[in-house]
Amino acid sequence: MSRIFITGIGVISAIGNSIAENRMALAEGRCGIQNNLDLFPTKYSGVLPFGQISVSTASLLNNFKISEPGVTRTTLLALHAFAEAIQDGGLSPEKISAAETALVGASTVGGMCLTDELYADANKNSNGSPYTSSYDYASITMYLQKHYKMNGIINTINTACSSSANAIMYGAMLIKNGFAKRAIVGGVDSLAKYTINGFHALHILSSEKCTPFDENRKGLNLGEGAAFLVLEKEEDITGKKVYAELTGYCNANDAYHPSSLSEQGDGPYFSMQGALQSAKLSTHQIDFINAHGTGTENNDEVESRALIRLFEKPPPFASSKANIGHTLGAAGAIEAVYCVLSLAHQEVYANLNFKQPIAATGLVPVQSYKKIPLQHVMSNSFGFGGNCSSLIFSKA
Amino acid sequence: MFYIHQTYCISPQRTFPQVDLEILNHPVNKKLLAIEPLYDGIPPGILRRMGKAIRMGVGAAMPILKNTNALNGIIIGTAKGGMEDCIKFLNQIVQYEEGLLAPGNFVQSTSNAIAAQLGLMCHNKKYNTTHVHRGLAFENAVIDTIMQLNEHPGNNYLLGGVDEISDFNYNIETLAGAYKEELISNEHLYDRDSPGSIAGEGAAMFLVNDQKENAIAKLKALQILHSEDDGLVKNNLKQFIAAHLPAGEEIDLLLSGENGDNRTLKFYMDCEGLMETNTAIVRFKHLSGDVPTAAAFGLWLACQVLQKNDLPLHMIKKPFTGPHCNNILLYNNYKGLQHSFMLIRKY
Amino acid sequence: MDTATLKQQLKKQIVEFLNLTSVDPESIKDDEPLFGEGLGLDSIDSIELIVLLGREYGINIQDPKEGRKILVDINTMVAYIEQHRTK
Numbered sequence A: 001m002s003r004i005f006i007t008g009i010g011v012i013s014a015i016g017n018s019i020a021e022n023r024m025a026l027a028e029g030r031c032g033i034q035n036n037l038d039l040f041p042t043k044y045s046g047v048l049p050f051g052q053i054s055v056s057t058a059s060l061l062n063n064f065k066i067s068e069p070g071v072t073r074t075t076l077l078a079l080h081a082f083a084e085a086i087q088d089g090g091l092s093p094e095k096i097s098a099a100e101t102a103l104v105g106a107s108t109v110g111g112m113c114l115t116d117e118l119y120a121d122a123n124k125n126s127n128g129s130p131y132t133s134s135y136d137y138a139s140i141t142m143y144l145q146k147h148y149k150m151n152g153i154i155n156t157i158n159t160a161c162s163s164s165a166n167a168i169m170y171g172a173m174l175i176k177n178g179f180a181k182r183a184i185v186g187g188v189d190s191l192a193k194y195t196i197n198g199f200h201a202l203h204i205l206s207s208e209k210c211t212p213f214d215e216n217r218k219g220l221n222l223g224e225g226a227a228f229l230v231l232e233k234e235e236d237i238t239g240k241k242v243y244a245e246l247t248g249y250c251n252a253n254d255a256y257h258p259s260s261l262s263e264q265g266d267g268p269y270f271s272m273q274g275a276l277q278s279a280k281l282s283t284h285q286i287d288f289i290n291a292h293g294t295g296t297e298n299n300d301e302v303e304s305r306a307l308i309r310l311f312e313k314p315p316p317f318a319s320s321k322a323n324i325g326h327t328l329g330a331a332g333a334i335e336a337v338y339c340v341l342s343l344a345h346q347e348v349y350a351n352l353n354f355k356q357p358i359a360a361t362g363l364v365p366v367q368s369y370k371k372i373p374l375q376h377v378m379s380n381s382f383g384f385g386g387n388c389s390s391l392i393f394s395k396a
Numbered sequence B: 001m002f003y004i005h006q007t008y009c010i011s012p013q014r015t016f017p018q019v020d021l022e023i024l025n026h027p028v029n030k031k032l033l034a035i036e037p038l039y040d041g042i043p044p045g046i047l048r049r050m051g052k053a054i055r056m057g058v059g060a061a062m063p064i065l066k067n068t069n070a071l072n073g074i075i076i077g078t079a080k081g082g083m084e085d086c087i088k089f090l091n092q093i094v095q096y097e098e099g100l101l102a103p104g105n106f107v108q109s110t111s112n113a114i115a116a117q118l119g120l121m122c123h124n125k126k127y128n129t130t131h132v133h134r135g136l137a138f139e140n141a142v143i144d145t146i147m148q149l150n151e152h153p154g155n156n157y158l159l160g161g162v163d164e165i166s167d168f169n170y171n172i173e174t175l176a177g178a179y180k181e182e183l184i185s186n187e188h189l190y191d192r193d194s195p196g197s198i199a200g201e202g203a204a205m206f207l208v209n210d211q212k213e214n215a216i217a218k219l220k221a222l223q224i225l226h227s228e229d230d231g232l233v234k235n236n237l238k239q240f241i242a243a244h245l246p247a248g249e250e251i252d253l254l255l256s257g258e259n260g261d262n263r264t265l266k267f268y269m270d271c272e273g274l275m276e277t278n279t280a281i282v283r284f285k286h287l288s289g290d291v292p293t294a295a296a297f298g299l300w301l302a303c304q305v306l307q308k309n310d311l312p313l314h315m316i317k318k319p320f321t322g323p324h325c326n327n328i329l330l331y332n333n334y335k336g337l338q339h340s341f342m343l344i345r346k347y
Numbered sequence C: 001m002d003t004a005t006l007k008q009q010l011k012k013q014i015v016e017f018l019n020l021t022s023v024d025p026e027s028i029k030d031d032e033p034l035f036g037e038g039l040g041l042d043s044i045d046s047i048e049l050i051v052l053l054g055r056e057y058g059i060n061i062q063d064p065k066e067g068r069k070i071l072v073d074i075n076t077m078v079a080y081i082e083q084h085r086t087k
Helices: A020-030 A057-063 A073-088 A092-096 A116-120 A138-147 A163-176 A193-201 A265-281 A297-311 A328-344 B052-067 B083-095 B104-108 B113-121 B134-151 B167-175 B230-244 B265-274 B296-307 C003-018 C043-058 C063-071 C076-083
Strands: A004-012 A101-106 A155-156 A181-190 A227-235 A244-253 A288-290 A378-381 A387-395 B001-009 B071-078 B125-129 B157-163 B203-207 B215-227 B253-256 B280-283 B316-318 B326-333 B338-345
Touching: A004 A328, A020 A328, A057 A163, A057 B215, A073 A138, A073 A181, A073 A227, A101 A163, A101 A328, A116 B083, A116 B167, A138 A155, A138 B134, A155 A378, A155 B125, A155 B134, A155 B253, A163 A181, A163 A227, A163 A244, A163 A328, A163 A378, A163 A387, A163 B134, A163 C043, A181 A328, A181 B215, A193 B083, A193 B104, A227 A328, A227 C076, A244 A265, A244 A328, A244 B125, A244 B167, A265 A297, A265 A378, A265 A387, A288 A328, A297 A328, A328 A387, A328 B338, A378 B157, B001 B052, B001 B071, B001 B134, B001 B296, B052 B083, B052 B113, B052 B157, B071 B113, B071 B134, B083 B104, B083 B167, B083 C003, B083 C043, B104 B113, B104 C043, B113 B125, B125 B134, B134 B157, B134 B215, B134 B296, B134 B326, B134 B338, B215 B296, B230 B265, B230 B280, B230 B326, B230 B338, B253 B265, B253 B296, B265 B326, B265 B338, B280 B338, B296 B326, B296 B338, C003 C076, C043 C063, C043 C076, C063 C076
Parallel strands: A101 A155, A101 A181, A288 A378, B071 B125, B071 B157, B253 B280, B253 B326
Antiparallel strands: A004 A227, A004 A244, A181 A227, A244 A387, A378 A387, B001 B203, B001 B215, B157 B203, B215 B338, B280 B316, B326 B338
């Protein structure tokens, strides 16, 4: 089956509106999480920290010259990252519209970022806002399909926090199995009153900036963002800029509880082990892991246990969620982009805010930017519903 | 591309546990509501937390889970997931002004809760995913299953399509113009020259692998397409049939997703125009409703036909002319934009 | 409200709030563990019971871990309600 390479990337997050800005911020150890949420009225504005993107919805609409109604912030963020990815990948409009070009998106919020409008429409308290067709998870991918006149296989995946990791996997499989020649894959989520209140009700939001893998971690910070990657076959990359190769992946399930991982972490363990098997690599060949590392008590300890169980002595690892927050449906894709940047530039970025290892596991993440030789990098995404996915990227 | 060995369907009609489509159940308050079974196999402690989408999905899968030893994955397509739970949590946010909120509805509202619950109930730690691409959510789940079997021959997968219609998503869809404004009986769904279709819900589950022996049906080919151009859709369908129908054979049955909406009728008429004189035509949306994952109901229906279950007159637009039904074409579209063609055979 | 009546009321509220449709409130023993064996509730239920205490009795429990110490059985819950209720 074909080898899969990444030839274009695009990203927007709380630390930057482009690949270059994100990379610089990561190298400098910058944190984009602040207490100044101002996207919609919520009692948590100024109270809880969030990774809000500094670009307003109005200016995103303006940048893309969108005047039609019903386009949500989630869609706009996706549009922004998608536009960068296809330009970075040098894809012409003809190639994008070809029947052999697939699009696989992911989102856990969809158009529900407009929580108040959704309430009004769902309870029929209005004559219908402009968003009645924009609430579902597919609305973003459908908008991209229409905007770019795409004619290949189009799909949207929602497996909670592992959504866009699975989107990357699905895109790679479409190419390997002959359903597509290339795939533009990724995910997006914008901050939403719905998710903020959901996570708050579960008592897993921290009132401070999150501290992944720290003994005194208090929970996660929600963030927003989008990222897309262009995946192409080996036969088609001659003369192109190639960032990295997607060499392995696996999706496994923890099958323990709807919203927390089991103590022994079978889901994380099997997804990492399966990714290694699919890449035909052994544990000692992984040079760095971009951990899921949300900063919650449950995830970080379970992920640590699974790392020790599989690797015995885990390789260097770090979570980027202390820089940008947990971007849910976008996390898998944004972190894949960060892994790909790591490989392309042979560098790793710091896990911010770390002071003290978790007593039960003793693992210490990378705490400062460094240039190190990297051949193979793993990225983990573990979500509600026990949905665990791991991706392996290798130096091209 | 894969063989179906078991299939079950919970729908607004008598489809579970026994199948009897002769009597047509009617909408209640304009909605074709699923007939839910007693769910004996689901422990009460788990059942109490499940919203309808999860109940239907798990309920339809239970007989498969009971009869199957080793599942290698669970692959679900659902456009909306647990919509009722979603709106319940939303209403809490407003009612309690972002104050003290009970998180159960939030956790159950996530789209992947159906596949997750299935994994939990059979302790399955393998591949588990949820496709949510609106009118092609189920079809993408089918493509995913095909690819899984390609890469892992000999495996077994639970494949399903689920969608529920709650008061809330009904309101949103109504505001978006999805349903007929006039009150009609589903018996007359196709008779009115007016926009809109009818709301429905249901779950269809399939045990799928690459073993021909003892299979109920074979999904030979599938194609999906996004287009509002009826000419383009017709051309694609023509090419699909030419590419996949065995030489010298005909489509014996067209299972049509015609839904009573005059805005999308042209697609179905074009499709009928491509059929041979002897092709029987059967419609099913008056049974299932115009659900985003309606193709799952259609695939289940194809399996019924291939198991020699007769179809009632109210489904038949053009009758069968012969005793054989070897090739079934399932054509469906959602809102005249998302199209799928499936070719289903006995072997 | 006397303790016995409060216990009865609480049992009904728990069954209703957690949608325990197969459980008869009267069948819940006062000292039957709510979590693990007994009623078999889980971590999401514990958060939901904290919400119940807040909404019905005006009791504010911030930390779910602290909450678990109160949510052992009907007896411990009722004792806590009688001491801390503001409604």
